[in-house]
Amino acid sequence: MKKLQRDAIDKLSPYVPGKPVAEVQREYGIADIIKMASNENPLGASPRAVAAVKKAAEQIYFYPEGSCFELRKAMAEHLQMPAETLIFGNGSDELLLLISQVFLNPQDEVLQGDPKLTFVEYKAVTTIADATPVIVEMKDFAYDLSAMAEKITPKTKVVFITNPNNPTGTMITKTELDEFLGKIPEDVIVILDEAYYEYVGRADYPESVEYVKQGKNVIILRTFSKIYGLAGIRLGYGIAKKELIDLLEKARQPFNVNLLAQAAGIAALKDNKFVEESKQVNNEGKRWLGDAFEAMGISFVASEANFILFDVKIEARPVTEALMKEGIIVRCIGTGTTIRVTIGTMQQNRRFISALKKVLK
Numbered sequence: 001m002k003k004l005q006r007d008a009i010d011k012l013s014p015y016v017p018g019k020p021v022a023e024v025q026r027e028y029g030i031a032d033i034i035k036m037a038s039n040e041n042p043l044g045a046s047p048r049a050v051a052a053v054k055k056a057a058e059q060i061y062f063y064p065e066g067s068c069f070e071l072r073k074a075m076a077e078h079l080q081m082p083a084e085t086l087i088f089g090n091g092s093d094e095l096l097l098l099i100s101q102v103f104l105n106p107q108d109e110v111l112q113g114d115p116k117l118t119f120v121e122y123k124a125v126t127t128i129a130d131a132t133p134v135i136v137e138m139k140d141f142a143y144d145l146s147a148m149a150e151k152i153t154p155k156t157k158v159v160f161i162t163n164p165n166n167p168t169g170t171m172i173t174k175t176e177l178d179e180f181l182g183k184i185p186e187d188v189i190v191i192l193d194e195a196y197y198e199y200v201g202r203a204d205y206p207e208s209v210e211y212v213k214q215g216k217n218v219i220i221l222r223t224f225s226k227i228y229g230l231a232g233i234r235l236g237y238g239i240a241k242k243e244l245i246d247l248l249e250k251a252r253q254p255f256n257v258n259l260l261a262q263a264a265g266i267a268a269l270k271d272n273k274f275v276e277e278s279k280q281v282n283n284e285g286k287r288w289l290g291d292a293f294e295a296m297g298i299s300f301v302a303s304e305a306n307f308i309l310f311d312v313k314i315e316a317r318p319v320t321e322a323l324m325k326e327g328i329i330v331r332c333i334g335t336g337t338t339i340r341v342t343i344g345t346m347q348q349n350r351r352f353i354s355a356l357k358k359v360l361k
């Protein structure tokens, strides 16, 4: 096998997803499992999207529309951006890989946060391209943009920023991002991964499409996996100036977004009711869980997303294992003593906290 593989593959390990419900059911013999591990929407999928998928199912003998024509039109209108500033992917994960294929030469440097405390896929796609990940330590669970700017060298090609960040939920403000982008050379591309964009309620969150309008080398990535509840159908999108999108389009697989995902996306975009309800449930759950952690003396990171990272101050793995036996799946992620929990419905949040109390006793 060693002779067959590319050398870069040695540096990779497979992505470890949150444990599937069926596996936990089988392993622990518990029927009633709550998955709070992958930042999915606890309300399910947008009902309008589900109806659209059912309707489109009859059409699956056709190839999908390669350019996502109707979805592109709907998104352009939604964002008030020209259609040619958009690209769609089989989840934003696919777009991360596409970015690495299109922009990274071997040995290019790629600035990113510590993969323990930010999204791990940046390191993976950098490594696949044989480029060099330049890891910048996080500060107080957040991106240290000054330290990042200092690490820029003539070899730097791409910078990955997650805002709000996963798994910490911390947010970079408009002022901070403006200042950082001001220090970035023109031949460096900044990826702003905004998978949790719709959840942010703060007024000082940057409206990043403005950077695209200003002609900066910025690619924004967003997804239908989170607030629209479409993680299983795989749909993400990118927003960037036309020149960058044109390059990405050259390497994109012709039918990368399936027909059902396109139908789901168009319908979900119109489902304001579902989005508002999802935000409301998330905000209520976030406040409640924060209060519960405080009452238990557990420190946590204030989050702008649909999850919270909390610190049990002991090895986290046995805690997540014990929670699983109580029917709660959460992710052991971060420092070794931290756990990320996806904010659920109030019923799920209550069950999670009572299980956590029992386990930590």
Ligand SMILES: Cc1ncc(COP(=O)(O)O)c(C=O)c1O
Pocket (backbone or CB within 6 Å): 038, 039, 090, 091, 092, 093, 094, 119, 162, 165, 166, 193, 195, 222, 223, 224, 225, 231, 235, 236
């Ligand atoms: C920061 C971040 N980026 C990208 C993704 C990938 O999202 P998608 O489901 O669109 O591939 C996730 C998923 O959890 C994420 O947290």
